[in-house]
Amino acid sequence: MKTGKLMLALLGGALLVAHAAAAPINTDTALPVSQGEFLWREQVRFLKAQDSTRDLEVIAVPSVLVYGVTEKFALIGMVPYMDMTLKMAGIERGAAGRGDSMLLGRYQVFQLDRPGETFRAQALGGLKFPTGRDDQGDAFGRLPQPMQLGSGSYDPVVGGIFTWQRLRWQADFDLSYKINTKANGFRFGDTLAHDAAFQYRLSPLTLPEQGVPSFIYGVLELNGRWAERSELHGGKVGDSGGYTLFVSSGLQYVTQRWVAEISVQLPLIQDLNGNQVKTDYVLSAGFRVQF
Amino acid sequence: MNINILTAKLLLTLFSLCLATGMAFGQSGPAKVFIEVKGLACPFCVQGLEKHLKKLDAVAGVRTSLKKGEAVLDLRSGRTVDEKELRQAVKKAGFTAGRIRFEEGPATATAEKSVKGGEK
Numbered sequence: 001m002k003t004g005k006l007m008l009a010l011l012g013g014a015l016l017v018a019h020a021a022a023a024p025i026n027t028d029t030a031l032p033v034s035q036g037e038f039l040w041r042e043q044v045r046f047l048k049a050q051d052s053t054r055d056l057e058v059i060a061v062p063s064v065l066v067y068g069v070t071e072k073f074a075l076i077g078m079v080p081y082m083d084m085t086l087k088m089a090g091i092e093r094g095a096a097g098r099g100d101s102m103l104l105g106r107y108q109v110f111q112l113d114r115p116g117e118t119f120r121a122q123a124l125g126g127l128k129f130p131t132g133r134d135d136q137g138d139a140f141g142r143l144p145q146p147m148q149l150g151s152g153s154y155d156p157v158v159g160g161i162f163t164w165q166r167l168r169w170q171a172d173f174d175l176s177y178k179i180n181t182k183a184n185g186f187r188f189g190d191t192l193a194h195d196a197a198f199q200y201r202l203s204p205l206t207l208p209e210q211g212v213p214s215f216i217y218g219v220l221e222l223n224g225r226w227a228e229r230s231e232l233h234g235g236k237v238g239d240s241g242g243y244t245l246f247v248s249s250g251l252q253y254v255t256q257r258w259v260a261e262i263s264v265q266l267p268l269i270q271d272l273n274g275n276q277v278k279t280d281y282v283l284s285a286g287f288r289v290q291f
Numbered sequence: 292m293n294i295n296i297l298t299a300k301l302l303l304t305l306f307s308l309c310l311a312t313g314m315a316f317g318q319s320g321p322a323k324v325f326i327e328v329k330g331l332a333c334p335f336c337v338q339g340l341e342k343h344l345k346k347l348d349a350v351a352g353v354r355t356s357l358k359k360g361e362a363v364l365d366l367r368s369g370r371t372v373d374e375k376e377l378r379q380a381v382k383k384a385g386f387t388a389g390r391i392r393f394e395e396g397p398a399t400a401t402a403e404k405s406v407k408g409g410e411k
Contacts, residue, residue: 023335031333031336031385032336032339032384032385032386033339033385034338034339034340034342034343034383034384034385035343035383035384035385036383037338037339037342068339068385070383071382071383071384071385072385111330111387113329113330113386113387114329114330115327115329115360115389116331116332116358116360117329117330117332118329118330118331118332118386165332165333166332167332167333167357167358170332170333207357207358208358209356209358209359210354210356210358211354211355211356211357212334212337212355212356212357213334213357214334215333215334254333254334254335255334255335256334256335256337256338256341257338259335290335290338290339
């Protein structure tokens with residue numbers, strides 16, 4: 001089985017776990033986590049991709065814990081559970097278990113607060129750790145690297161996040177770049193993620209004079225992922241890398257203590273190198289709670 | 292010991308105690324504090340704000356109005372809170388305190404204002 005033909009698993013994996021600390025559903029936010037506060041987020045994400053000969057399913061459950069070290073600096077830890085299955089020519093291959101973890105720091109570099117309105121910018125940096133197994137195999141031998149739960153590599157991430165929030169709506173933008181390093185003779189191509197989200201308060205239509213009502217937001221997002229070609233023993237993998245832009249719509253129920261959300265992502269653009277199976281959709285549901 | 296001296300000492304002690312606790316003059320502190328909180332625009336942000344404000348010793352309760360962008364603090368009887376502490380608590384929650392207004396509790400007699408900060 002050609003390694004490159006499985007590259008979507010990588011793209012899918014990145015899509016499934018890259019933005020687990022978001023305030024919109026698939027986009028990061030620059031909103032604060034109060035000093036000394038914890039935020040716990042769980043999501044279930046399901047990716048389906050298929051063509052005439054291949055059928056790929058990825059389930060990811062990223063668990064995220066965010067801690068407000070100060071009002072400006074937050075630490076974000078993320079550990080995903082992954083389950084990947086690829087069916088091709090009557091053969092089924094896959095892996096399930098803990099994936100690679102990520103530790104990120106988020107620092108607020110700009111804050112402008114007005115009554116009922118805030119504009120913030122944050123810098124993001126961190127490292128992906130190889131906590132997922134990268135040596136799994138089955139009856140057909142060792143699984144190709146893109147089908148492994150972990151990459152085996154330590155990969156730095158840098159980025160920036162911008163948020164403009166008002167009582168009626170919120171807009172978020174993020175941009176992040178992951179520099180992938182080599183492990184097991186394989187180097188995944190670097191990845192660039194860019195997201196834009198707009199969420200609008202659907203309920204309540206008008207706010208009461210007193211109190212804090214729960215909100216229902218409608219969420220519309222654009223989530224772009226670019227990946228350069230991967231390298232195997234120094235040579236470029238033809239069937240790897242490319243660009244995908246998803247449009248996402250979702251709903252969020254937001255209370256003071258917790259948030260529940262659902263989202264569906266559909267591909268608008270899939271410009272993938274070589275012969276890669278294309279994504280049909282990504283579904284997600286989750287909650288977050290602060291304490 | 293002379294009974295008159297003993298009585299006088301007892302009265303003086305009681306008077307001192309009353310004076311110390313502010314009872315003698317019906318001394319009143321601010322019963323409520325109104326804080327304009329800038330940057331507060333969603334329900335999920337309110338929890339951290341209220342948590343930090345409730346940590347202040349003088350604060351008995353907090354009510355927030357998202358529409359007004361305002362937190363109203365109920366203070367414990369006879370307690371006061373420093374404006375600087377309030378601004379720091381709002382800052383720790385990740386927001387910016389604007390105007391802070393102190394509202395005194397009911398007074399039973401004229402007393403020296405113990406309000407720190409006053410209306411800004």
